[in-house]
């Protein structure tokens with residue numbers, strides 16, 4: 130790893146198969162140590178324009194490459210990701226902070242997505258269907274959209290990009306990607322891998338920089354035909370409005386306020402393990418993180434005892450140390466946001482059971498760390514139970530029965546993930562019917578999506594599209610209906626039907 134950084138002090142953009150120097154830079158900081166990793170360019174609108182024109186030109190030829198051949202390159206990308214999994218995971222932990230085990234899991238998601246989408250090159254199914262007139266053939270087929278603009282957050286720096294870029298490329302589009310400036314190393318590594326796998330120049334491009342300049346130019350560039358965005362609700366809403374005015378297709382994956390429901394027949398030990406993993410993994414900085422526990426009043430105290438016991442055993446620190454279970458918070462601004470919610474919770478009358486403070490001891494002094502936090506006696510309408518905090522903070526809400534649990538779960542503006550712990554099969558099926566979220570888990574926490582299923586949420590979490598799964602192809606393709614009349618005469622639909 131040390132050798133790696135001897136060679137790289139400044140990242141470059143990757144455009145048209147070339148590595149393009151930046152002019153202005155900002156440092157990328159390891160959130161566990163406060164040390165600079167590398168400089169990342171703050172690119173200009175002109176650089177975006179160059180990348181888009183390269184992508185537009187490259188896409189024309191790429192769309193003519195047979196999809197199974199396009200997919201072979203994605204397969205080779207998967208093989209390279211697999212070979213480099215450990216190096217990538219270590220870099221990911223350094224730039225993002227998540228513990229090594231989770232970083233390996235995130236790279237694995239990219240590998241899984243590559244092999245899954247490589248298979249899609251031989252499917253990309255359309256439909257044939259009877260025509261209503263004699264001697265006429267009808268079918269529907271997917272066609273690429275053109276140039277795709279991908280905008281991603283720092284909390285899953287490689288997985289989310291693969292959810293978007295791989296289906297887009299297999300479907301015959303060209304990609305221009307703006308990663309988050311906090312976590313650009315994964316973009317650099319993925320671009321190198323695409324280059325080595327032999328992707329033609331211009332099909333995959335990376336432009337580093339701020340949301341305000343690079344992101345906004347993506348949104349407003351007339352040749353970017355679809356924006357696929359993952360990030361905060363505020364940014365997503367704004368992008369949706371701007372794309373709406375241009376009639377530009379936009380797919381949004383945004384925040385969550387995900388709950389674990391624990392019924393009074395649940396295996397409490399299992400439920401507590403599920404809550405700890407989904408609430409404090411990635412220090413609560415996952416869009417699917419559990420930030421509410423909705424517990425049946427009969428088992429509230431017992432569950433709280435178990436959670437407190439388990440929290441006391443969590444080791445917090447630099448995720449590169451394999452003994453650490455909870456890593457840092459991404460930056461100072463996030464720490465301040467979490468702290469402000471601790472004050473809000475106290476003012477609202479919630480009871481702090483544990484945590485609620487930034488860790489400042491000797492081993493934490495150069496990074497950003499926050500103690501795993503439990504609030505109890507929270508009511509469903511409190512701000513700490515409604516708003517996304519994006520940190521290791523859980524609100525415990527007690528309910529009297531199943532119906533109330535579902536109501537509380539659905540009372541937030543978000544709809545990403547939910548979970549229920551129960552052995553009652555009737556409650557299981559009612560929950561899968563009634564929980565208003567895009568993802569539902571039974572007897573597992575709120576995290577752990579698999580790449581061949583659709584990923585995304587209802588209500589304020591998104592705008593109806595999905596990442597991953599075959600559903601992702603709907604974002605990156607248009608449907609074309611094709612009619613072939615082989616009757617040799619004019620046949621008019623609806624009019625000439627006998």
Ligand code: NAD
Nearest residue numbers: 281282283308309340344345360361364382383384385416
């Ligand atoms: P963010 O909205 O601040 O940034 C996301 C990306 O958008 C970054 O690349 C950023 O540079 C860019 N951006 C910022 N302003 C922009 C603008 N005006 N125009 C265009 N682009 C702009 O979000 P974040 O803090 O990086 O990420 C955390 C958020 O992401 C959380 O809300 C989390 O729930 C959400 N998230 C959602 C999912 C999901 O799939 N639903 C997955 C991961 C994270």
